Amino acid sequence: MALYYNLVFGLLVIEMIFFGILSLPYPRSVRRTILQTVSAPFRNEQFQIALKCILGFVGVLFIDSVNRVYAVTSELHSSTQAHPGSSIMNDRSEIQARRFYAQRNMYLCGFTLFLTLILTRTYNLVVELIATKDKVDELKHEETANVSAVNDGDSEEILKLRAQLAEKDETLELLKSQASSLNKDYDEVSELKIRK
Incomplete structure (x- = not known):
């Protein structure tokens, strides 16, 4: 080679x-x-x-x-x-x-x-x-x-925001229950008017 x-x-x-x-x-x-x-x-x-x-x-x-x-x-x-x-x-x-x-x-x-x-x-x-x-x-x-x-x-700020979120959730649940009871009352009143 x-x-x-x-x-x-x-x-x-x-x-x-x-x-x-x-x-x-x-x-x-x-x-x-x-x-x-x-x-x-x-x-x-x-x-x-x-x-x-x-x-x-x-x-x-x-x-x-x-x-x-x-x-x-x-x-x-x-x-x-x-x-x-x-x-x-x-x-x-x-x-x-x-x-x-x-x-x-x-x-x-x-x-x-x-x-x-x-x-x-x-x-x-x-x-x-x-x-x-x-x-x-x-x-x-x-x-x-x-x-x-x-x-x-940021843990303190996160805790405050979580508390506010929990309050808003409670308020939302309260408003939902009020809306359902108002809806129920309305249905009862409308049935009475229909019967008369």
């Missing part, structure tokens, strides 16, 4: 380790510390430029390996259609070996590029998840503080 494919394989291993670190279930404080540590180099502009160049180089290697796979596959098909012979069989096995290496390089570069896309999306999702959980905790804390403040400071 050529040196540049060894470097691509190293990049793939680094990405797999980073993805494993992102995927493990850590407590939120540990995960936040890990993300801050890991994201520190990505804030550097020179590092971002170098990373984009490396990924561009891997993309070029991927395109080249796809072209090689296509060329070797077409060469293998043309040798298969030729007349069988001992020298042709040796050439065919050599072509199959080149096809294997070209496919290996294509898969290596393709998986590296694909895992790069997955890693960036996973990293962003983990950062959003931590921010959302922090916001939910803040809202729960504020709600608890508001409830305790209502229970502590």
Whole structure:
């Protein structure tokens, strides 16, 4: 394997380790510390430029390996259609070996590029998840503080309002009973008038 494919394989291993670190279930404080540590180099502009160049180089290697796979596959098909012979069989096995290496390089570069896309999306999702959980905790804390403040400071006012509400309920019940008795009296009077 050529040196540049060894470097691509190293990049793939680094990405797999980073993805494993992102995927493990850590407590939120540990995960936040890990993300801050890991994201520190990505804030550097020179590092971002170098990373984009490396990924561009891997993309070029991927395109080249796809072209090689296509060329070797077409060469293998043309040798298969030729007349069988001992020298042709040796050439065919050599072509199959080149096809294997070209496919290996294509898969290596393709998986590296694909895992790069997955890693960036996973990293962003983990950062959003931590921010959302922090916001939910803040809202729960504020709600608890508001409830305790209502229970502590405004309890006298709440008791006064509840007493007033109880008085209004009693008055309402009294008015309902008076209305029902007046309605009953009216019905009796109207029946007497109808009989006369």
